[in-house]
Amino acid sequence: MANTSSFSSSPSTKFSFDEKPxxxxxxxxxxxxxxxxxxxxxxxxxxxxxxxxxxxxxxLGLADGQHPNHNDLKVNLIITDYSMPGMxxxxxxxxxxxxxxxxEIPVVVVSSENIPTRINQCMQGGAxxxxxxxxxxxxxxxxxxxxxxxxxxxxxxxx
Amino acid sequence: xxxxxLRRQVALTRQSLFDQGxxxxxxxxxEDLQDDANPNFVEEVVTLYYRDSARLITNIEKALExxxxxxxxxxxxxxxxxxxxxxIGAKKVKAExxxxxxxxxxxxxxxxxxxxxxxxxxxxxxxxxxxAYFQVVxxxxxxxxxxxxx
Numbered sequence: 001m002a003n004t005s006s007f008s009s010s011p012s013t014k015f016s017f018d019e020k021p022x023x024x025x026x027x028x029x030x031x032x033x034x035x036x037x038x039x040x041x042x043x044x045x046x047x048x049x050x051x052x053x054x055x056x057x058x059x060l061g062l063a064d065g066q067h068p069n070h071n072d073l074k075v076n077l078i079i080t081d082y083s084m085p086g087m088x089x090x091x092x093x094x095x096x097x098x099x100x101x102x103x104e105i106p107v108v109v110v111s112s113e114n115i116p117t118r119i120n121q122c123m124q125g126g127a128x129x130x131x132x133x134x135x136x137x138x139x140x141x142x143x144x145x146x147x148x149x150x151x152x153x154x155x156x157x158x159x
Numbered sequence: 160x161x162x163x164x165l166r167r168q169v170a171l172t173r174q175s176l177f178d179q180g181x182x183x184x185x186x187x188x189x190e191d192l193q194d195d196a197n198p199n200f201v202e203e204v205v206t207l208y209y210r211d212s213a214r215l216i217t218n219i220e221k222a223l224e225x226x227x228x229x230x231x232x233x234x235x236x237x238x239x240x241x242x243x244x245x246x247i248g249a250k251k252v253k254a255e256x257x258x259x260x261x262x263x264x265x266x267x268x269x270x271x272x273x274x275x276x277x278x279x280x281x282x283x284x285x286x287x288x289x290x291a292y293f294q295v296v297x298x299x300x301x302x303x304x305x306x307x308x309x
Binding site for chain 2: 028029030031032034035038039042083112133136137
């Protein structure tokens with residue numbers, strides 16, 4: 001199941017520039033989930049983790065059989081590992097980009113393997129960026145800047 | 160002063176882990192994530208690593224015992240194990256994992272078995288060294304608090 005970090009964000013209908021960006025991190029590796037979570041929490045983001053693509057889709061309300069979300073789920077960035085059992089990060093990316101409600105959320109794909117065809121595939125598929133693992137604090141800081149810019153531009157969907 | 164001596168010991172122990180090639184830059188990344196709110200983050204991640212990877216080691220062991228080796232399966236396990244090892248900065252372990260995967264791809268069972276013995280050795284050595292390191296860290300302790308960290 002997806003685990004929400006201990007940071008709580010008060011439910012609000014007004015958009016606030018001071019709100020912490022919310023990152024959904026998808027990775028089947030327990031160690032990597034723990035590290036990514038801390039990377040983004042330390043970059044002052046709220047983090048939710050999911051252990052595979054299926055769980056991530058369920059969280060986003062995009063799983064088979066689910067109705068589109070009517071709650072005010074706000075996700076500013078999805079960061080997903082490429083190699084995962086069941087559904088790869090690329091397949092997850094495609095599902096998100098096919099969704100009318102979630103397609104505008106930037107998706108970053110990460111992988112421990114530097115394979116050009118894989119990178120191309122993900123970028124063609126609409127990934128915001130493709131990063132190599134293990135992630136570093138500088139990666140999280142950079143991504144956080146992207147998120148903030150996107151929020152300011154009003155790219156982030158909020159219902 | 161005792162605390163100064165202990166702090167120096169921590170610094171020296173830590174440096175030797177890098178100098179001797181047991182740890183790489185990624186360990187420093189973990190250290191940078193540690194702060195007052197999460198003062199034991201590095202030890203927590205390392206503990207989690209040893210707990211979580213134990214089952215991978217067992218799986219690989221079992222898979223290597225089979226008469227006919229499933230190299231895809233072995234490579235899959237090793238991909239996971241290498242990923243975790245890389246995330247904590249386990250330099251020597253990671254290098255052996257890379258070698259193992261090359262043997263998998265070449266379908267070389269004997270190479271896999273041999274390399275796996277080396278992996279287990281490096282894995283155990285690192286565990287010992289890190290346990291000793293964290294013990295000194297705990298002994299040196301934070302200056303402000305009166306209680307011993309777990």
